Amino acid sequence: MNKQKYSIFALLRNAVSYNENWRQAWRSPEPKKKYDVIIVGGGGHGLATAYYLAREHGIRNVAVLEKGWIGGGNTGRNTTIVRSNYLWTEAALLYEKSLKLWEGLSQELNYNVMFSQRGVYNLGHSLQDMRDIERRVGANRLNGIDAEVVTPGQIKAAIPIINISPKARYPISGASLQRRGGVARHDAVAWGFARAADALGVDIIQQCEVTGLNRQADRVTGVETSRGRITADKIGVVVAGHASVLAAMAGLRFPLESHPLQAYVSEPLKPILDTVVMSNGVHGYISQSDKGELVIGAGVDAYTGYGQRGSFHTIEHAMQAIIELFPLFSRVRMLRQWGGIVDVSPDACPIIGKTPVQGLYFNCGWGTGGFKATPGSGWVFAHTIARDNPHELNAAFGLERFTSGALIDEHGAAAVAH
Amino acid sequence: MLLIKCPWCGTRDESEFSYGGEADIARPATPDTLTDAEWADYLFMRKNPRGLHREQWVHAHGCRRWFVLERDTVTYRFSATREPG
Numbered sequence: 001m002n003k004q005k006y007s008i009f010a011l012l013r014n015a016v017s018y019n020e021n022w023r024q025a026w027r028s029p030e031p032k033k034k035y036d037v038i039i040v041g042g043g044g045h046g047l048a049t050a051y052y053l054a055r056e057h058g059i060r061n062v063a064v065l066e067k068g069w070i071g072g073g074n075t076g077r078n079t080t081i082v083r084s085n086y087l088w089t090e091a092a093l094l095y096e097k098s099l100k101l102w103e104g105l106s107q108e109l110n111y112n113v114m115f116s117q118r119g120v121y122n123l124g125h126s127l128q129d130m131r132d133i134e135r136r137v138g139a140n141r142l143n144g145i146d147a148e149v150v151t152p153g154q155i156k157a158a159i160p161i162i163n164i165s166p167k168a169r170y171p172i173s174g175a176s177l178q179r180r181g182g183v184a185r186h187d188a189v190a191w192g193f194a195r196a197a198d199a200l201g202v203d204i205i206q207q208c209e210v211t212g213l214n215r216q217a218d219r220v221t222g223v224e225t226s227r228g229r230i231t232a233d234k235i236g237v238v239v240a241g242h243a244s245v246l247a248a249m250a251g252l253r254f255p256l257e258s259h260p261l262q263a264y265v266s267e268p269l270k271p272i273l274d275t276v277v278m279s280n281g282v283h284g285y286i287s288q289s290d291k292g293e294l295v296i297g298a299g300v301d302a303y304t305g306y307g308q309r310g311s312f313h314t315i316e317h318a319m320q321a322i323i324e325l326f327p328l329f330s331r332v333r334m335l336r337q338w339g340g341i342v343d344v345s346p347d348a349c350p351i352i353g354k355t356p357v358q359g360l361y362f363n364c365g366w367g368t369g370g371f372k373a374t375p376g377s378g379w380v381f382a383h384t385i386a387r388d389n390p391h392e393l394n395a396a397f398g399l400e401r402f403t404s405g406a407l408i409d410e411h412g413a414a415a416v417a418h
Numbered sequence: 419m420l421l422i423k424c425p426w427c428g429t430r431d432e433s434e435f436s437y438g439g440e441a442d443i444a445r446p447a448t449p450d451t452l453t454d455a456e457w458a459d460y461l462f463m464r465k466n467p468r469g470l471h472r473e474q475w476v477h478a479h480g481c482r483r484w485f486v487l488e489r490d491t492v493t494y495r496f497s498a499t500r501e502p503g
Contacts (some may be wrong), residue, residue, distance in 0.1 A: 242468065244464070244465070244466035244467070244468075245467075245468050248467075253459065253463040253464070253465075254463065254464075254466070255458075255462035255463050255464065256464065256466055257439070257440075257464055257466050258466055258491075302436070302437040303420070303437045303473070303489075304439075304466060304471065304473070304491055305491045305492075305494060306468045306491050306492045307491070307492050307493065307494055311419045311420060311432055312419045313419055313431075313432065313433045343466075346461075346462050402458045402461075402462045402463075403454045403455050403457075403458040404454070405454075
């Protein structure tokens, strides 16, 4: 594949030719009969996995099968927050690996993923919240992750529009701040990984739904798809909310429940919020996109479901939280609402590793917080598939932890409710 | 907002109810003889189907009684409701 490098010179050259000579960013090939590795799911995690398989492990005969269009699932449906301030060492190191990859990702992919390290505040609203925050900040620092505790005065100085009044229903007692955290452009992450993987020879096949997994005895041999049978030695499944459906095709049961998770954007405003604010107590999170929209998220809808929408009272709950923190946003009109399907695991941590079926690997259970992990998830999953063995960063995240009892309990501990 | 039919109180807004997850998961009768894998299956593994799902709800802000519903997890349409047991 003849890769076209993006640069200021490419911009100028194409500007003088009326932008008629840009090449397509990735091919749309017909699926081959056989691949070394098939990745099921063309979201950010799947595309990153394919990219790192080609880049780090030299496995280039790879197909990414996507039933819709790439990045059309949860990659395009999240609130784009990136941070690594998790409590437990296993989780913190995994997310920190991801954050380090984010920091060099635009250069690495030659694609501007608009990663903006504008800082992430996790607010506390009570004495117990502040004790938990101090514990987590201490744990983060021991793991080499930047973290600090800030006072209401410091929060007000950084975010003048926030309400720190002691008369608030849930007064702000302080916050943790991770300055290296921030946001990234979600579509660009999918497109950047797709373009870079394609340049290394990966076939990205869209509108190709996997309808069955073929196995011989205890080994996978390939997949049945809406575009015919494709064989492969190894299959990596990275399908977020639909992980249980794919697992059932292999006769496996997973500890997952899929929930709708809603997000919202407002009408575009002039720049007013230059950081990310999250609150576990009132349960909402907010940032402002480059287009000026306020990007808002909250908790999952209580019931399990695969319909990419949620209930109205969940919207009301999210808005209440934001108005509590930023009363001046009460007159802002919301523009769009959508839902993504998140696969929540019992300990709010991902499941990345081998399965009882030889050659079949799963990367799922990211629940409500997978976007931030996109590069790191792909990096460790590529290693797991290439070596048939997990990397030390994801060794603790295998399916077997639900039998051994070695759970990594990030529910509530991870700075925001899931 | 889902409209949920409580078998005792009739159809009410979803916000009156709490969700209780997959139905028909019985606590093992002989827990002391269970293997770790069997415990894991009971505690953690779920069907999580795309399609019809039998699930438990409790009318938390109403009669406070539990019941079992069958719901399509894609269309969110309820097809049956009944008392537990």
